[in-house]
Amino acid sequence: MLEVDKIDVSYGEVPALRQVSLRVEKGTIVSIAGANGAGKSTLLKTIVGYLTPRSGVVRLNGETISGLPAYQIARKRIALVPEGRGLFSDMTVEENLALGAYSVPDRGVIAKRRAWVYELFPRLSERSAQVSGTLSGGEQQLLAIGRGLMSGPEILMLDEPSLGVMPSFVDRIFEVLGEIRKSGTTILLVEQNVDRSLRMADYAYILQTGEVVLEGKGEALLKNDMVRHAFLGLA
Amino acid sequence: MPELLTILISGLLMGCIYALLAGGLTLIWGVMGIVNLAHGEALMLGCFAALYFAATGFVPPLAIVVFGPLFFLFGVLLYVTIIRRIVNAPELMSLLLTFGLSIFIKNVAVLAWGGELRIASYLEGSFAFGGIYVSKARLVAGLIAITISLGMYAFLRYARQGQAIRAVAFNRRIAEQCGINANAIYMIVFGLGTALAAAAGILAGTIFAFTPLVGEQFILKAFAITVLGGMGNFLGALIAALLLGVIEQSVTYFIDAQISAAAAFVIIILTLLFRPQGILGSR
Ligand SMILES: Nc1ncnc2c1ncn2[C@@H]1O[C@H](COP(=O)(O)OP(=O)(O)O)[C@@H](O)[C@H]1O
């Protein structure tokens, strides 16, 4: 279980998150929604250790992880599929996947996971020797998710995976998230596609200018007036 | 025709040694973003290691086996004590620091060993076939050098650690997200770069006479190669090094040995003018 406990995060003197708390229970999908600049990416960056909270802590299964170097947090099987994908774009599909499994010592396990990722994304398997920077936007997103899965994460966090991706790929991405969850992986999802992500989520948080302003079951939030007005464009 | 082949082979063999030196420089630049002005001094220390090895009765090129790991550790030690502090600092800081380091090592070497010319020669004469002459010592040195360079290239390309090094070079943050300890990679890379320069020095020391100031001539060539090959591009450096070797040798033969030293300068200027990203660079 991932627990964010009243964290304050700022860039220099400019605060980006204020007293943000959230819980991600094992095996669930938790969604974070919020307008541009609300602090969603900042929250994910803090969880993976790029940023250190000024106050408050982040815990994984009861153990404090905030303050640890990013590579050690990654080795605790928290994977981030970053905004903009963050691929090693001068390396091949295969190499990107291998790097995702960098901290996995067992070659057999790595091979099995690779086979699973290729099964989820047959397109990647066809392009395994291709330099990843030459893939289409959608394919790159699939690869970024595949790389995240290679570490065998307990929690997979995705920052706007449907951004800049063709609609047909977006369907596939949401389908895959369902399959990943079925495999027992916990998912923390940041999405601009609020309607879909809330529909899929077990629980959701709404961030506004660095603060959690609303939380609840996904379906319930979909019916909330403020959400309908601000994100779904419904009166 | 045999003359031309003699020049070509001799130039390529020299280029192999340059490749070893420049490979280390471009690796450190590409991964850590540090212009290591003390790189030539690692080569110089390698020359003296060859000399020491020759004095104890061993064949000098074998010094690589013994001193290679020691120079790797020396690089690691430099990283841990000083270089670590300038990895993410402005470039001026790394230039100042490695410049200071270069001066310090040179002068300690002058104090310790004096300024006279020496050479760790052990193998005289040339192979001759069909009018082509190849110096034996140079042939051995060149072949060892290219073997190490290709081995290094294969390591970077195919080994797990090599992939991790390229990952950190590409983007430290994303690499860390994959569980790679970037600081440990920097340490390894500085160790490897130092060992490569020292290996180049061990081999060069069996062919050329040197003093504690020998690093000054070689670092200029290494910079020319790094620029021509594309900053941070290991394979580019390898190709550029062979080119420089052949160009220098040709200039020496057809024009003048003194002028051949200027080849590196000319290459730097022409590359920056016409192809600033280098032969294999893409940006
Ligand atoms: N590197 C940065 N330096 C300074 N301010 C930043 C930086 N990154 C984000 N911010 C600011 O922090 C706030 C939250 O940004 P972000 O977490 O990226 O929002 P979101 O992902 O919800 O769009 C914004 O006001 C943004 O301008």
Ligand SMILES: [Mg+2]
């Ligand atoms: Mg964002």
